Amino acid sequence: MTKLTAYAITLLSMLAIAPGARAQEPVILTFAAHDTDTDMAPLTACFHRYEAGNPGIRIAYRQTPIADVMQSVMTSQVAGASPDIYNVYSI
Numbered sequence: 001m002t003k004l005t006a007y008a009i010t011l012l013s014m015l016a017i018a019p020g021a022r023a024q025e026p027v028i029l030t031f032a033a034h035d036t037d038t039d040m041a042p043l044t045a046c047f048h049r050y051e052a053g054n055p056g057i058r059i060a061y062r063q064t065p066i067a068d069v070m071q072s073v074m075t076s077q078v079a080g081a082s083p084d085i086y087n088v089y090s091i
Contacts, residue, residue, distance in 0.1 A: 027057045032076075033087035034066040 031047070033040070040061060047059040062083055064072040069088060076082045 024056065029057065029059045029085065030062055030083035031059055031085045031087065032062040032064060032072070032083035034064055034069050034089060035087070036063070 035043075037044075040063075044061065047061070051058055066089065073082075073086065073088070
């Protein structure tokens with residue numbers, strides 16, 4: 001076996017077991033609020049620009065009617081499905 005073949009086998013073996021060599025799953029950030037799609041339009045445009053500049057990151061908007069916000073917050077926390085970011089309106 002030549003040195004070049006040994007180096008190639010070693011390199012390929014390292015790449016096969018290296019975690020950084022594998023494709024990563026996209027990151028999905030969840031933003032929860034009570035705003036309507038119309039109210040969210042300016043922020044949604046910012047989300048799209050951010051996603052375009054950061055491949056592999058997606059922002060999902062979770063809308064909840066304002067009357068159900070607190071129940072949704074508590075339920076999602078108990079279920080272990082809390083969004084990454086809450087935008088909760090409070091007077």
